[in-house]
Each structure stands twice: as structure tokens, then as C-alpha cells.
Amino acid sequence: MKRVQRVARKRRIDMIFWLSLGLLSLIMLGIRFSEANTQTNEPTNTPVVTKKNEQKATITASGDMLYHDILFRSAYDGSGYDLDNDYAQIKPILKEADLSLGDFEGTINPDWQLSGYPMFNAPEEVADSIKEAGFDVVDLAHNHILDTGLAGLKSTAATFKKIGIDPIGVETDQADAMVIKEVNGIKIALLAYSYGFNGMEATLTKKQYNQYLRDLDMEKVAADLKKAEEVADITIVMPQSGVEYSLEPTKEQQKNYRKMIDLGADIIFGGHPHVAEPTEIIEKDGERKFIIYSMGNLISDQRFESVGDYWTERGVIMEVEITKNDGGTKLTKVKAHPTWVDKEPIAGRFYQHPEYGTVQAQDYQVFLAENYLPKGKYADTVPEIKRQRIETAYYRMLDLLNIQW
Incomplete structure (x- = not known):
């Protein structure tokens, strides 16, 4: 009886083994059939997807560098002008960018006496400070470029060129009308224009005016933008226009800057009002274009204690990203970095002002406002x-700009 039971149990085990083996064979056969069927049905002309060639460039732009005489007179240490710390706190963001654009308002004319408002003429050391900060290009198309005459325009442009900074907005030779910077394989056209020249253009002949100055004649602007479209991947315009100390653009600003976009500009970095003005995103041909009507002051003596306006001590560094790939070149990121001008007495240092006599020297620095938020770096x-004043400047600036990216 036991032997019969053992034989029966062995038969059951054998049966389970062979059934399992058969089931495994069917599964393997099904997998092979599925693979074969998939291979048979796959189209032979399916394109191979490859990663697009892509280059990126980060560009920064900022507002007016307005050197009232107290800025450089305070920096005189007996042997020269020590301006090294003016931009020390914004230097990292400028250096990290692939291209940094600035707006120098005034002249640098060594054959003219140094002066601030209303006829600006700064020492050459300010250009070295701007270079050390990380600026690659300076806009010279502004209403003070003729403050020390045509010679001042020429010497200002020459001073920046000598240290490797490209001036735009004035034309001292044929190449200056439009500057093309190639950054990471992306060709960027840079143009700049001023609404006027404080009446100083009357000292020029018509030929000199047309040769050296770039004004907001929209027919000329249209011609320049057409040329830029032919040679560049992206076009940036830095116009100087608007009403000083107004937080809103004029209808003329809006009309002209939007027209520039229609004519081919991709980015408008506006200046002149000495306070910031809002931004605008314009859809064109399926892409977004960017306008900031004014970036305010980057550095100046126009703080609240001087002029009674908190907005004149506030500015912004705009950061944009440009992306170029097989589909073309377009703007892919916009970010604002609010700034604030600090002013503190320099202990034990005074200077003789030609009009005011003995004056306490002041140390000016541009602060990156985000570094002074709670738990910020500084x-x-x-x-x-003071920290709360800077924090207020930060949030008020972002509210005013109202970037809808």
C-alpha cells in the first residue's frame, strides 16, 4: 500500500514538473513572437531623434552711472581716486554674466576741469572702476555726452575703448554705429539712442551731428534695426527717453519702444528718468520680447537725503538669458536684481569743494538688495x-517692474 502511495505521489510531482515546463515554454514563445511582431511592424523610415545644438548666453544690463562730483572728490586719497569698492557687491553677478551692459552718463575729458551737475566730467579712474566691476559695454547715448564738447565725446569713448570696454550710442568711427558681440556662438547687435543733448548739439555742425550722435529719429532707428536683423541673432536697444523722476513711461516712450520691437528689436533696456519704470512683454511671431522702460540709477548722489525721493537711490540689474538652437534664437529667461545706493561718511577724510568749502567725504557703494533680505549674505x-530700508527697496522695485514672464 505504501509503495502504491509513493508511486502516485511521484506521478503527481512529475506531472507538475512537466506542466510547469510547458507553461514556461509557452511564455518564452510568446515573448519571442511579441518581439518579432514589434520588429516587423516598426516603420523603416522612423527618424532618429537627436539632441538639438544649443548655445546659451546670459546678459545683464543696469541703469545710470551718474558721477556727481561728491562721488569722485570723496574718493581722492591724496594720490588718486580710490573707487574700488563702488561696485564690489555687484561684481559677482556682473562677472558671472557672459555680457554686461552699463550706462555711463557724463564725460571723461582730461582737458576739462572735473565737475558734477549740471556739466558732468569725471576722472579717468571711474572707467577703470567700471571695467573692474565686470562691464563689457557702456551706453554713451545720453543728454550729457556733449557736456564738455565734441572733444569730451571723443575722449570718453576713447577712454573706454582703451581699457577694453565697447562704447555704443556714439560714433567716433564707422564701426561704432552698431556693435556686434559674439557670445557663445550667438551674435548680439547693440544699439543706443538719446532723445536729445541738452541743447549742446548747437555747438556742432550738421555734418558733425550726423557723424557722432545717435538720436531717436525713428527713420534712422528703423534703418539700423534692419541692418541688425541681417547680421545678428538677437538685437538689444538701449534708448534714453522719458520724463525724469516719473515712475511711468510716457506715451511717446511706449510708442517708440513698441515700434522698435515691430522693427526687429528683441530687448529694450531703457534709461534716463533716474528712477525705474515698469516692464512689458510683447508677443511677436510666437516669441516673447522684453521692454523695461527705465532701469533707474545704478550709482549717483541722488539718495533720499539729497533729493527727497527714495526711488532715485533704487535701481535694477536686469538679467536675461538668450538661447540659440536649431529652431532659432530667442529670449528664454528674464530676472530682476534690485539695487540700492549706500552712502556712509569716511572717518577723518574731508575735501575742499570749489563751491561749498570743506566737505565730509562719503563712501558710496552699490548694494545688491537681495543680499540684505532676512538671512541674506550681508x-x-x-x-x-538700514536693512529694512533696503528690503523695502527690493520689494517695491519688484512690484513696480511687474515682470510677467
Whole structure:
């Protein structure tokens, strides 16, 4: 009986083994059939998807560098002008960018006396400070470029060229009308124009005016933008226009800047009002174009204590990203970095002002406002009342710009 049971149990085990083996064979056969069927049905002309060739460039732009005489007279240490710390705190963001654009308002004319408002003429050391900060290009198309005459225009442009900074907005030779910067394989056209020249253009002949100055004649602008479209991947315009100290653009600003976009500009970095003005995104041909009507002051003596306006001590560094690939070149990122001008007495240093006599020297620095938010990099380095003033500047600026990216 036991032997019969053992034989029956062995038969059941054998049966389970062979059934399992058969089931495994069917599964393997099904997998092979599925693979074969998939291979048979796959189209032979399916394109191979490859990663597009792509280059990116980061560009920064900022507002007016307005050198009132107290800025450079305070920096005189007996042997020269020590301006090294003016831009120390914004230097990292400028250096990290592939291209940094600035707006120098005034002249640098060594054959003219140094002066601030209303006829600006700064020492050559300011250009070295701007270079050290990381600026690659400066806009010279502004209403003060003739403050020290045509010679001042020429010497200002020459001073920046000598240290490797490209001036735009004035034409001292044929190449200056439009500057093309190639950055990471992306060709960027740079143009700049001013609404006027404080009446100083009356000192020029018509030929000189047409040769050296770039004004906001929209027919000329249209011709320049057409040329830019032919040679560049992206076009940036830095116009100087608007009403000083107004937080809103004029109808003329809106009309002209939007027209520039229609004519081929991709980015408008506006200046002149000495306060910031809002931004605008324009859809064109399926792409987004960017306008900021004014970037305010980057550095100046126009703080609240001087002029009674908090907005004149506030500015912004705009950061944009340009992307070029097989589909073309377009704007892919826009970011604002609000700035604030700090002013502190320099202990033990005074200077003789030709009009005001003995004056306490002041140290000016451009602060990156985000560093002074709670837990920011430099939040603990200033008194709380100052930190709150900077924090207020930061949020008010972002609210005003209203970037809808």
C-alpha cells in the first residue's frame, strides 16, 4: 500500500514538473513572437531623434552711472581716486554674466576741469572702476555726452575703448554705429539712442551731428534695426527717453519702444528718468520680447537725503538669458536684481569743494538688495533700520517692474 502511495505521489510531482515546463515554454514563445511582431511592424523610415545644438548666453544690463562730483572728490586719497569698492557687491553677478551692459552718463575729458551737475566730467579712474566691476559695454547715448564738447565725446569713448570696454550710442568711427558681440556662438547687435543733448548739439555742425550722435529719429532707428536683423541673432536697444523722476513711461516712450520691437528689436533696456519704470512683454511671431522702460540709477548722489525721493537711490540689474538652437534664437529667461545706493561718511577724510568749502567725504557703494533680505549674505552687516530700508527697496522695485514672464 505504501509503495502504491509513493508511486502516485511521484506521478503527481512529475506531472507538475512537466506542466510547469510547458507553461514556461509557452511564455518564452510568446515573448519571442511579441518581439518579432514589434520588429516587423516598426516603420523603416522612423527618424532618429537627436539632441538639438544649443548655445546659451546670459546678459545683464543696469541703469545710470551718474558721477556727481561728491562721488569722485570723496574718493581722492591724496594720490588718486580710490573707487574700488563702488561696485564690489555687484561684481559677482556682473562677472558671472557672459555680457554686461552699463550706462555711463557724463564725460571723461582730461582737458576739462572735473565737475558734477549740471556739466558732468569725471576722472579717468571711474572707467577703470567700471571695467573692474565686470562691464563689457557702456551706453554713451545720453543728454550729457556733449557736456564738455565734441572733444569730451571723443575722449570718453576713447577712454573706454582703451581699457577694453565697447562704447555704443556714439560714433567716433564707422564701426561704432552698431556693435556686434559674439557670445557663445550667438551674435548680439547693440544699439543706443538719446532723445536729445541738452541743447549742446548747437555747438556742432550738421555734418558733425550726423557723424557722432545717435538720436531717436525713428527713420534712422528703423534703418539700423534692419541692418541688425541681417547680421545678428538677437538685437538689444538701449534708448534714453522719458520724463525724469516719473515712475511711468510716457506715451511717446511706449510708442517708440513698441515700434522698435515691430522693427526687429528683441530687448529694450531703457534709461534716463533716474528712477525705474515698469516692464512689458510683447508677443511677436510666437516669441516673447522684453521692454523695461527705465532701469533707474545704478550709482549717483541722488539718495533720499539729497533729493527727497527714495526711488532715485533704487535701481535694477536686469538679467536675461538668450538661447540659440536649431529652431532659432530667442529670449528664454528674464530676472530682476534690485539695487540700492549706500552712502556712509569716511572717518577723518574731508575735501575742499570749489563751491561749498570743506566737505565730509562719503563712501558710496552699490548694494545688491537681495543680499540684505532676512538671512541674506550681508543682512547682519548693517543696522536693522538700514536693512529694512533696503528690503523695502527690493520689494517695491519688484512690484513696480511687474515682470510677467
